[in-house]
Amino acid sequence: MKKTIFITGATSGVGLLVAKQCIANGHTVYATGRNASTLATLKKLGAIAMEADLREPTAIAHVAQSLPRLDVVIFSAGVGTFQTAATMSHDDIDAMLDVNVRAPMHFVRALVPNMSHGSQLIFVGSQAGKVPTPKASVYAATKFAIVGYVNGLRMELQKEGIIVSAIHPGPIDTPFIDHADKSGRYKQSLGRFLLSPEVVADEVVKLMRTKKREVNLPRVMGLSSKLYAIAPALFEKVAKPFFEKK
Helix, strand or coil, X not given: CCCEEEEECCCCHHHHHHHHHHHHCCCEEEEEECCHHHXXXXXXXXXXXXXXCCCCHHHHHHHHHHCCCCCEEEECCCCCCCCCHHHCCHHHHHHHHHHHHHHHHHHHHHHHHHCCCCCEEEEECCHXXXXXXXXXXXXHHHHHHHHHHHHHHHHHCCCCCCEEEEEEECCECCHHHHHHCCCCHHHHHHHHHCECHHHHHHHHXXXXXXXXXXXXXXXXXXXXXXXXXXXXXXXXXXXXXXXXXX
């Protein structure tokens, strides 16, 4: 079935690849992001493009009011800064809270009343929302918030028949990493463990065809988050030295 899909963060990384796949598959795609040039490209491909800064509540409200009844909403927008909590700027803290937490919550509040049985909300979370690491405490806090929000939201929308799904990837080789850690050490230390954005985008598109509650990437990270939940002190002792090198 052809669907009407709204994608945030559609001008970079996973969101951009998902938008292109959805357009190629014949879906009606509403795409939002901050990069005007990329939005223009998506528009040429067939998307309805809307430039918006999701740090601004008025921008979120304007986009939400411009959308029709939706079959799928994909929350892919996200920002991060990898730095110790005590040295991070106010602006970086606020940006992560605004884009990673407040924006999807405000969109859900605005869009869900106009969604029908069988429609789906897909949140692109992060393994950081299950296993925190040094220099990512604030970023992890925003993703932990999304894990709790999604799990509660799923129960709230069960009666309406709205599917709530999440995909939690590990580090992805996208411009996000370059922005989050401008030193480049984080990306260098991860090396072959970085996920390709194409793999993550494919999994997001696959998730649209299912009622799965959650997907963890790579699969082994689903096991590591369970280990962390069972024995956090042991996990932190083993993992901390690796992340402190970054």
